[in-house]
Amino acid sequence: MKAIQYYLHFTDWLNARFAWIVAFTIVPMLCIMVWEIVMRYFFNAPSLWAYEISLFLYGGYIVLGGAYTHMTGGHVNVDIFWGQLSPRGRAMLDIVTSGFTFLFLGVLFWVSLEITINSWRLGETTMTHWKPIYYPLRTTLPVGCLLFLMQVLAKLIRDVMIVVKGEDIFPVRVQVP
Secondary structure, eight states: OHHHHHHHHHHHHHHHHHHHHHHTTHHHHHHHHHHHHHHHHHSSOOOSSHHHHHHHHHHHHHHHHHHHHHHTTOSOOOHHHHTTSOHHHHHHHHHHHHHHHHHHHHHHHHHHHHHHHHHHHHTOBOSSSSOOBOHHHHHHHHHHHHHHHHHHHHHHHHHHHHHHHSSOSSOOOOOOO
C-alpha cells in the first residue's frame, strides 16, 4: 500500500511540476506573436521564424500539459451517461475505458519514440528556409505520452480503490505552485 501511495503521489507531483513549467511557454509564445504582428503590419517586415517557433511552443504546451489535465479531470466526458452514475459506477466505467486509453497512448508512445530517435540521429530540421532543428519538438511527444501513461495508471489505481473500498482513499493532493 505504501508503494502505491508513493507512486500516486510521485506521479501527481511530477505532472504538476511539468504543467507549472510548461505553462510559462505561453509567455514567449505571446511575445513572439506580438513581435510578428508589429513587424508584419506596422513595418511591413514579416519574419521567417515567428510563426514556426510559436507552433513549436504551442505543440509542446499541448502535449506536455495533457497529463496534468487528466489529473485534474479536465478532459471531456460524455456526461449524459457518466454524470448519472454513482462514484462507484463512474469508477467502473473509467476502468473499462482506461484500456482504450492505454492502447492509444501506448501505440502513440512507441511510434513517436521511434520517430524521435530517428530525428535525433538525423539531426532533423524543418523544410523551411531557416531550417530550425525539429527534434526537440519531436521529443515532447514521447515524453508527454509517458507522463500521460503514468497519470492514467494512477487514475486506474484510484478507480480500482473506489470500486473496492467505495471511496477515494488516495485523492489527488498536489497543487501547482
